[in-house]
Amino acid sequence: MTYILNKQQIALRNEIIDFSHSELNEGVEDRDRNETFDRALWKKCGDLKLQGLCIPEEYGGKGLGFENMVIALEALGYGCTDNGLSFSIGAHLLACTIPIWKYGSEIQKREYLPILCDGSWIATNAITERKSGSDVFKMSTITSKAKNGYILNGEKCYCTNAPVADLAVVYAMTNEQKGALGGVSGFVLEKKYFEASEKIEKMGLRTALMGNVTFKNTEIPNSKLIGKEGGGTVQFTKSMMWERVGLSAIHIGTLQRLLDEVVVFVKERKIANQSIINHQSIGHKLADIKTKIEAGKLLIAKAAFLIENNLKANIAASMAKLYVSELYKNASSNILQIYGASGYIKNKDIARSFRDAAASTLYSGTSEIQKNLILRSL
Ligand SMILES: Cc1cc2nc3c(=O)[nH]c(=O)nc-3n(C[C@H](O)[C@H](O)[C@H](O)COP(=O)(O)OP(=O)(O)OC[C@H]3O[C@@H](n4cnc5c(N)ncnc54)[C@H](O)[C@@H]3O)c2cc1C
Secondary structure (H helix, E strand, O other): OOOOOOHHHHHHHHHHHHHHHHHHOOOHHHHHHHOOOOHHHHHHHHHOOHHHOOOOHHHOOOOOOHHHHHHHHHHHHHHOOOHHHHHHHHHHHHHHHHHHHHHOOHHHHHHHHHHHHOOOOOEEEEOOOOOOOOOHHHOOOEEEEEOOEEEEEEEEEEEEOHHHOOEEEEEEEOOOOOOOOOOEEEEEEEHHHOEEOOOOOOOOOOOOOEEEEEEEEEEEEHHHEEOOOOOHHHHHHHHHHHHHHHHHHHHHHHHHHHHHHHHHHHHHOEEOOEEHHHOHHHHHHHHHHHHHHHHHHHHHHHHHHHHHOOOOOHHHHHHHHHHHHHHHHHHHHHHHHHHOHHHHOOOOHHHHHHHHHHHHHOOOOOHHHHHHHHHHOO
């Protein structure tokens, strides 16, 4: 397990933090206010292969192992104050690009991975439906057989990147009788196969656009199936495992940034000639957050180690996700409290991050769902 970074890992971390500072952070306030996704920034990230961190170089990726990918994502979370952009990259990489690499056919990999890794294309992962919610495999997006493929009908909701997506990784019911046990299949579909809604306005992560994805008697050829028919449950479960660890790494990086910023603030902010860091109630909050960040890093490192070594990692991933997302939400609230009114001002990093953090206990499986999974393993 990676406790202490080696020279190459430090260089990787520094490269991404420096890139974020110089290329990604300018204008974040306006993008957040206007709910703008900036495709030029996406392409810049693609030039660094951020969208393909762990994809092998032969498919156009950066070729990192899972543990090094997590270090890179943590650096992105730390350096990039546009949390929506980091989240977009995470959703694209962890729930779309990696599943195509792991389960797609050679033709699909050659066709899609290079353009997904270099920032030419944007992907959305589409599984959630309004009726089934957290019980994802109770989906009603369903296929019927066509001559050389399938006819797809249904609507997916809350899909990150959907309004700007060139490609969707979609899960649909191909055999209702089998249900989750072999009746769900994954498909990789270009834009011509789906209709994406306008962006859905939301309270946080406003630079990551969210939308619905609809299929109306859409004919899709067999070649769009990912892996075997009925393989969707395993593919989606694995993709959530990668996503839970990868997004947690981004969040822990963001939290470390928020902590570093507030430490500067509490030393400078004086009330009655006293720095507020001298109030034990404030200092202890910061000590608690620092300790919990370290604990979160260890949970992430363990899950990443298990994944990299092909060991069972689902529960470790759920524990990392549960712990880090709850920490992100609660600690950003505590940090906001320390700033007083100056933190509540529109477009302060902490004000934005507080709104962004609120979603982290919802996506990629809510905290309650993570607890159900952890409990089931006991
Ligand atoms: C910012 C954001 C980005 C997202 N991106 C995507 C995406 O890219 N693709 C995609 O497909 N989806 C995406 N989602 C949707 C997300 O996966 C769902 O919101 C999530 O799975 C929960 O579903 P729901 O919102 O319908 O809540 P519900 O399932 O209706 O849950 C409501 C409440 O009930 C609780 N609950 C439900 N079932 C149980 C249970 N069995 N035990 C205990 N408690 C339970 C939940 O924890 C929650 O508190 C995104 C959501 C957000 C907020």
